[in-house]
Amino acid sequence: MPELPEVETVRRGLAPTMEGARIARLELRRKDLRFPFPEGLEARATGRRIIALGRRAKYLLIDLDDGTTIISHLGMSGSFRIETGPVTDAPGEFHHPRSKDEKHDHAIFHLEGPAGPSRVIYNDPRRFGFMDMAERTALEINPFLFGLGPEPTGNELSAAYLAKRFANKAQPLKSALLDQKNIAGLGNIYVCEALWRSHLKPTRAAASLVTKTGSPTQQMELLVSSIRDVIADAIKAGGSSLRDHIQTDGSLGYFQHSFSVYDRESLPCRTPGCGGTVARIVQAGRSTFYCPVCQK
DSSP states (O other): OOOHHHHHHHHHHHHHHHTTOEEEEEEESSSBSSSBOOTTHHHHHTTOBEEEEEEETTEEEEEETTSEEEEEEOTTTOEEEEEETTOOSOOSOOSSOOOOOGGGEEEEEEEEETTEEEEEEEEOSSOOOEEEEEEGGGGGGSTTTTTOOOOTTSTTOOHHHHHHHHTTOOSBHHHHHHOTTTSTTOOHHHHHHHHHHTTOOTTSBGGGGBOTTSOBOHHHHHHHHHHHHHHHHHHHHTOBOOTTOOOTTSOOOBGGGGOSSTTOTTSBOOSTTOOOBOEEEEETTEEEEEOTTTOO
């Protein structure tokens, strides 16, 4: 499943083509993906100008000039590609080939921009992604976005904030970090990496990072800093290419080459002087990778 850095990479890749362009036609080639397309989506989007591309958690937000927003989620195998002129194949070389079969091209934005016509195509072989449409002023109450916590890259995320959320919680630390009501968009890969960077064991109680007076411990301060750093590093690297995820130019992200703990079971811990070996456990059906020696 693409995580926040992958979605942010897609947003940045699409923005130069989509922002400021007019949707000459939105072509939907089927009635649904994971969920049915919103009624009248084609007609409502056609003729509208795209004023901005945003992101909330793992959702891509396409803001239109009539005050509405198209909400897009990539699911497990969804991706966007940009085509201009006669070009039909996505440029770039990548290890995990994406589908080029038109039967998986489910939504096509036919655009008119300053540089001429282009097409932004949403391809999704497994159809676990979806699109929704909402008034921009009502995004916070949209069923997909309602109740999400602060962004891991924003100023709202702080050690003091997490201390309030984690106080008196016996819930495992990793599970608490994956709860989207606590932090929006933080996924399995980057939680493992952030916990490794902050030397925290994923199974310890979330409340163990909060003092008796409700203040954050120094370990909590380090955790928040590690979350920010690992997300920033992953975005800079273009995300993590696992399974089907690719960028808008057809290439893969390369943060997976920098994984310090994720998917490194039985390999030496990369903490200098540690000497431990990365272990794998299962928490709530998800693989957790950590070092039993330096993560306490």
